[in-house]
Amino acid sequence: MRDELGISEITTARPVQAALASAATFATGAALPLLVVLLTPDALLVYAVSITSLIFLALLGILAARAGGAPVLKAALRVTFWGALAMALTAAVGALFGTVV
Numbered sequence: 337m338r339d340e341l342g343i344s345e346i347t348t349a350r351p352v353q354a355a356l357a358s359a360a361t362f363a364t365g366a367a368l369p370l371l372v373v374l375l376t377p378d379a380l381l382v383y384a385v386s387i388t389s390l391i392f393l394a395l396l397g398i399l400a401a402r403a404g405g406a407p408v409l410k411a412a413l414r415v416t417f418w419g420a421l422a423m424a425l426t427a428a429v430g431a432l433f434g435t436v437v
């Protein structure tokens with residue numbers, strides 16, 4: 337495998353390391369907006385959480401891209417775009433069913 341595919345012990349998958357990195361990133365990504373909730377007045381809460389969540393998504397996308405050796409700008413834009421779309425769809429479903437944000 338080393339000669340034909342370039343696979344060696346150095347380039348093999350590390351599932352435990354990937355799982356721990358994913359868990360740490362997820363926990364950090366969840367904790368940052370919660371911190372904003374604690375520090376923001378109620379009148380600005382929806383806007384502050386939305387904007388800072390997108391900023392945090394972009395920053396975590398940059399960190400993940402650097403860690404994985406991927407293009408930084410492309411990764412940050414992709415993560416931020418899909419995060420914004422997810423927030424918009426969640427708000428739309430909430431408005432459709434008449435829930436309060």
